[in-house]
Amino acid sequence: MSSFIPLARVAVGDQPYEPFVSKNNQFIVAFVLLLISLTLSGVFALNRSLISLPVVGVPASLAFG
Amino acid sequence: MRLSTLLISGAAALCASVSASAPNATRDQSRQILLSEFKPPQVFENTNLVRNVNLEKGYPRETINVVVKNVDKEPQTYYYLAFDATVVDRVGGLEVRNKKSEIAEPYQIDFGSFSETDAVNFYRISIDPPLAPSADLTLSISYTVLSALTPLPSVIEQMDSQTVTYNTSAYAISAYKTHNQKTKLRFPSTNIPDYTTLPSTSSDNPSDPTRQGASFTYGPYVDIPALTTAPISFRYEFTKPLLHAPSLQRDIEVSHWGGNVAFEEHYALHNRAAALKNHFSRVQWQMTQYSSPPTTALKELRIPLRAGSSDPYYTDDIGNVTTSRWRPKTGLLEMKPRYPVFGGWKYTFKMGWNADARMYLKKAGAESYLLRVPFLEGPKMAEGVEYEKVSVRVILPEGAINIGLNTTVPIESSEISIHRTFMDTLGRPTVIIHATNVVDEWRDKGDLLITYDYPWTAGYRKPLTLAAAVFSLFAAVWVLGKVDTRIGKK
Known part of the structure; x- marks a missing residue:
């Protein structure tokens, strides 16, 4: 992490960067994911078992992430 | 044992001092130190030189157009550009181009000599391709000089007009x-109360300088030896703020x-600008604001941002303004x-x-990107703004390589x-x-x-790390829930 690589003359098309989730949908996507995560956490809290740990815990944590 | 501890602590202190001085070291590397008694070889002559100094803003912008002739028998690569030692530290935005070809990129410039004792310092310009003999x-050559104007008198009344002095040389200092x-x-403006008059050099001009409205012309001067100066000074009206920013830190986060x-x-x-002679009078200030007279105070900053910018904020040490x-x-x-x-x-x-x-941001490939951001934005003022130190940090996403x-x-x-x-x-990475x-x-x-590669896996590092943390919390809850805390027999 000390020096720059020489900048090659890259042929850049007129292709602007588009994010995976567009700016207008950020709130709704994040809200739905958080809701799923909290619901699944609640389900896991009521029914703590070795099976529900991967079945409910994994999607809950992924949704939170 | 004691000796080895001493050695280790000494080495650690040395490492610390090296790492602490690293940024300065990189900055100094661009300055090639020459001998203090350096004299540029006289392999060039300036056939014709016209120097333009524009003082319409709070800093002088100088443009020198010079026809250079190689008087040596060998092709020459290095042209030395001389600056007075009192000015050289305040010179910025130096660019040297080949005037005849507009497409050509600016020539490479190195700082040639830097010594406390030298009265003249040099920048070395690498002419590529080298200039043939007799060609x-x-x-x-264009550059700006910071902090070049000094208000005189240095204290004025609140609504007084301001005059500033500017000192330079009638001859362009050349190597x-x-x-x-x-x-x-x-x-x-045309209000220039004081300026230096030099003895006339030609019969065409009865006086030197020749004045045309707000423009002055000194010269023409014939056969001036190297490193010769003729000090001249001016005092002219400039009732505007002299905006100087000792530092600007600009962060761009992608x-x-x-x-x-x-x-x-x-x-x-x-x-x-000139300081206030008396206390600031809010009453007088408020009374005159309706007519908006010229003033040395900074009243407003106008910052044109690129269309499409959003959510601006503006705070100072106290809070939101x-x-x-x-x-x-x-x-x-x-x-x-x-x-x-x-x-x-x-x-x-x-x-x-x-x-x-x-x-x-543009895509330059499957996983590579091209970021094109302005180096400087900020206020666009009629009187100009000068920045002594600018540091721009471009913060790229985590995992960019x-x-x-x-x-x-x-x-x-x-x-x-x-x-x-x-x-x-x-x-x-920043x-x-x-x-x-x-x-x-x-x-x-x-x-x-700025180009960088950003693998798709890097984008998922943060969500997956967070997911792992939350999952470990669930697992911990499950393990703790299994602990039997009952008192007595099962």
Whole structure:
């Protein structure tokens, strides 16, 4: 992490960067994911078992992430 | 044992001092130290030289067009550009181009000599391709000088007009003999109470300088030896603030998930205009604001942002400053400082805004990106703003690799560092660019081009780390729930 690589003359098309989730949908996507995560956490809290740990815990944590 | 401890602590102290001085070391590397008694070889002659000094802003902008002739028998590569030692530290934005070919890139410039004792310092310009014997080349040299104007008198009444002094030389200081030269100066107004008159050199001009309205012409002068100066000084009216920023820190943060580029700028402004003779009178200030007379105080900063910018904010040490207006359609941000900034007063503030990533970021390949951001934005003022130290930090997303930088702006040094912020695991690669003696005209002239690769796996590092943390919490809850805490037999 000390020096720059020489900048090659890259042929850049007129292709602007588009994010995976567009700016207008950020709130709704994040809200739905958080809701799923909290619901699944609640389900896991009521029914703590070795099976529900991967079945409910994994999607809950992924949704939170 | 004791000796080895001493050695280890000594080595650690040495390492610490080396790492602490590293940024300065990189900055100094651009300065090639020559012998203190260095004299440039007299292999060139200036056939014709015209120097233009524009004083319409708060800093002088000098443009020198010079026809250079190689008088040696060998092709020559290095042309030395001389500066007075008192000025050289304040010279910025130096560019030397071949005047005849507009497409050619500026020549490479190295700082040639830097010694406390030298009266004249040199920049070394590498002419590529080398100039053949007896051949001519027209160079266009342009630069600005910071803190060059001094208010005289240094204290004035609140609504008085201001006059400033400017000292320079009637001859363009050059490392070579100059056959024919003249100096033209352009002032912001025709009110120039004092200026130096030199003995006339030609029968055509009864006086030197020749004056035409707000323009002065000194010369023509014939056969001036190398490193000759003829001091001249001026005092002219300039009832505007002299805006000087000792430091500007500009942060540009790129977010791929958010599709956002966030800008934030930290300004330290200082008005170099004449100080107030008496206390500031709010009553007098308020009474005169209706007619808006010329003043040396900074009343308003107008910052044109790129159209499409959003969510601007403007705060200072106290908090949000409400005296600002945002025009989203044109992207113009009009900000009033918390108080009128008179001569000698300072004002520090912070401003920032957001923009869509698509305005600045382009895909250059499957996983490689090209970021094109302006080197400088900030206030666009009639009187100009000068920045002593500018540091631009471009914070790239975590996991960006193969970083490349290209710019036409005369920067002093650049480095890659790591910026750590909330929930980062590795930290974000950050391109830090340092520049000194910059003026506001660079806001329209130079972009920073940064290329980097950003593998898709890097984008999922943070969500997966967070998911792992939450999952470990679930697992811990499950394990703790299994612990039998009952008292007595099962």
